[in-house]
Amino acid sequence: MTDEKPPAAGAGDCDAITAPLCGGARQILDAARRLFAEHSYEGVSVHDIAAAAGVSKANVFHHFTSKEALYLTTLREAALQTAAEVESLVAGPGDHAGKLRALAGLILDKMLQDPQQTRLLLRELLEHGTERGRELAQQVFERNFQAEVSLFRQAQHCGAFRGDVDPVIGWLAMIAANMTFFLCRDVLRHNPDFNYADKPEAFLSAVCDVLLHGLAAPASAAPGRSREPVS
Amino acid sequence: MTDEKPPAAGAGDCDAITAPLCGGARQILDAARRLFAEHSYEGVSVHDIAAAAGVSKANVFHHFTSKEALYLTTLREAALQTAAEVESLVAGPGDHAGKLRALAGLILDKMLQDPQQTRLLLRELLEHGTERGRELAQQVFERNFQAEVSLFRQAQHCGAFRGDVDPVIGWLAMIAANMTFFLCRDVLRHNPDFNYADKPEAFLSAVCDVLLHGLAAPASAAPGRSREPVS
DNA sequence: AGAATCGCCGACCGGCCGGTCAGTAAGCCG
DNA sequence: CGGCTTACTGACCGGCCGGTCGGCGATTCT
Structure with missing residues (x-):
């Protein structure tokens, strides 16, 4: 069902994005x-x-x-975006660990570059009270998903990533960290233990390190007192 | 500024949660x-x-x-909750990998057990348009944060987790996956590649595996075609 | 020059909003 | 039994809501 005005002769009709707007x-x-x-x-x-x-x-x-x-x-x-940049990154040269870092960086950059767009689309996805706009946001989400998850699949296929982990899980962990940083940044800013509110690059670097190498100490590490984290 | 009715003699005043409600x-x-x-x-x-x-x-x-x-x-x-269960889990016996899995499971269980409570509090945290209720939600968030992050700190201190990763990053990756599952579950249900919408345990198991051991294939793994993931 | 069109707006509409008022019925107390 | 309190409600309030109407001045076209 369309709520858009039938275009009158010569009159601008702005509901559908067609002609340049006055x-x-x-x-x-x-x-x-x-x-x-x-x-x-x-x-x-x-x-x-x-x-x-x-x-x-x-x-x-x-x-x-x-x-x-x-x-x-x-x-x-807000939904007029393509996954072209992600596709280019995935198709381009480079090792997969570097690509993962670049991908996470690209996604967070876009979110922070246009927070209004991000917020409009995320709200439609996360608030399920109505159907309004949901389909538009879902189309964007799915388009991005396909492009993004292909990196995880490619990495697994090449042997760079473990074969026993569903690539979708890797994708979700990455996208979840990005979303949470974007959405919770202002809340976390009040947390003295969270030093990344104004350092998205440092945040992503640390997260990607965990996604790639995990939290568990290597088996060869000596048991006992751990080194303090670098601050 | 309080909007609450001054309590009349004998009359129930329900704005503040004190006496049992009629x-x-x-x-x-x-x-x-x-x-x-x-x-x-x-x-x-x-x-x-x-x-x-x-x-x-x-x-x-x-x-x-x-x-x-x-x-x-x-x-x-909704905010009348304590971190007692988390604190018990952290203080209890068990290896840290198992505790991480148990913690993630506990958090997601509570979210799914009372989705209304979760949604009320999350919305206050994530929507920054007003201050209403923000402080209440933030108190809950910070209380939970302290209890939850202590597991990551403890694990690192014992040498079970890497010493060069900020425990807050580990915590955020864990909580981000949980939040994203909770919030995006209905959207992801439409995604044929996402097989976890009705399997939160399987989802968390896979996520915790990635958080603990990472996505990167072990260096000893033979290069080339990876094994297909178990479905 | 006159007609048509365009972009714009003040005044107004009915409906819904949050909230109040004055009242009722039931229960309790002295 | 009369007075008081409590829990509840229909009717109503002013304000705001989304939206419409009739009109204005400028521009364009014939």
């Missing part, structure tokens, strides 16, 4: 994206969006058929 | 908890809660000073 519609979308990302669909009113965009509420409805149509447009824009 | 208040709280967990604070009206509890809206306000007070009461109840 200035007003762009402002509205940018404001909507910012507010929906921060406060969720229910936490934002059209009045809020209009005020943030510097236009009237009626103008919002001039460009978009409904609040929900506006929201779905912000999600469609 | 039947009506209990029904309201149970309905509130279910609806807030599923739809968030903004996505639920007092009308919805009253209807689900089988009482009038005015009765909700008879027992609770405001919608927000009701919400905070559901969060306080």
